[in-house]
Amino acid sequence: MAESPALPRYLEIQRDLQEKIASGEWGPGSRVPAEHELQALYQCSRMTVNKAISALAGAGLITRRRRSGSFVASPKSHETILQIHDIQAEIAASGRPYRFEILARQSRKMTDEDAKRLGLARSGEILALVLVHFAANRPFVHEERLLNLAVVPDAATESFSAAPPGTWLLGRVPWTDAEHTISAEAADAAIAARLGIPAGAPCLVMERRTWQAGATITWARLTYPGATHSLTSRFSPGGAMT
């Protein structure tokens, strides 16, 4: 059996087209039949066809131009969606016990260095933290973090005893923009000692800046021992269409 998928018409069409593109039957640059042709082919209304094609256009598989028609897009890059989970949740999900230690905490007026990291010109109060996250009592990642107290004043009096600042923020302040930078660096002596690795060992470093409506909320720098951590993502173009 398995023959009445109860699959909506527009998804059926969408998958049909997608399959033709994925298989190479319609190579990059080929013309996709016009909406009225597909409408006749599939015996449905134009809106239904439109919904299918528009979805593929949104996913970047097809580009559309008025009067000219729709064409199979030629990929110019690999694109992947990187899911960066909350550290606490990530460790908990792996079944290992989680804890963290705050090594340093300081409220201060923004230094030039702080301002640069937050991407801000003018001054203000910030909260600076240094902490280490542990998975099964072994150091997992080293975190340096700056919080812009102008945007998150509550943080000044928060103890962060229940949840680390990253988790605390995530559930409290909605962000509208984030910038991630991933790089490889040699561990400096201080961080190496805290992570229990040799100085100079390669580390995966992730820097993140987060904004809400133009205002920088926070900056974080996460240093993972390179030997134990990597980022993996699997991706299919036009993925969200089950």
Place this chain on the structure above:
Amino acid sequence: MAESPALPRYLEIQRDLQEKIASGEWGPGSRVPAEHELQALYQCSRMTVNKAISALAGAGLITRRRRSGSFVASPKSHETILQIHDIQAEIAASGRPYRFEILARQSRKMTDEDAKRLGLARSGEILALVLVHFAANRPFVHEERLLNLAVVPDAATESFSAAPPGTWLLGRVPWTDAEHTISAEAADAAIAARLGIPAGAPCLVMERRTWQAGATITWARLTYPGATHSLTSRFSPGGAMT
């Protein structure tokens, strides 16, 4: 004037809602007005409202449940779209002259190591390449690549004199699935020599496997000197809605 934005109705609504979510006015879990309410509010048809909300639902900002209604989603992770450009295009875009050198090329029956890298169990013919890409005559990235000749037989006779294998593939074989792994590793002696960096220097390593309809097309391992290269991405949830 400047008052006729010519912005379509559904985008206007979409941005309105998005703004309410981004600003925190509608916190995570809040109920979004039902379609018929928004329809009355914006004086438009339900389909128009539906298009706006559906787009936000697709972007993950809203979750919808029949009969219950629509609710602002609560983010559980940072998610970012990593654009990994074609190396040739990336260097060319930076204005520096590009060239590459093929250091090794071998057609062979798949070894166990090859099979593991490609994620395949059984055997077959592959093409193995080692190359270095240069930007402005300085080593930019070291590439090891395996091509599954069962899927891309043309590669066996291709000289790759015009374009490197990555670029060549991108314009030829459509891929349906890709897996990326990003890690930090110390450069081994051979790679360090080819990149002109000290052995043991931290490197950003990106491994990629690419499939077409279940069949592995290629495996690639790109090693970037950590001192000069990083991956950056800026992301706003619900981004693709200009």
Place this chain on the structure above:
DNA sequence: AATCGAATTATGTATAGACAAATAAACGAT
């Protein structure tokens, strides 16, 4: 009180039709 079932409600899908906007192609005049 517990359970089953029906009415209600919000979303999901689909239709037919209409007009707008962009632009490639055909056409015409200089």
Place this chain on the structure above:
DNA sequence: ATCGTTTATTTGTCTATACATAATTCGATT
């Protein structure tokens, strides 16, 4: 032959309506 104008085609948006589907609520029956 070149330039500007008209025409035709294709996508973009919108409407009003209809029925399907899932799920909550509430009432009736046991």
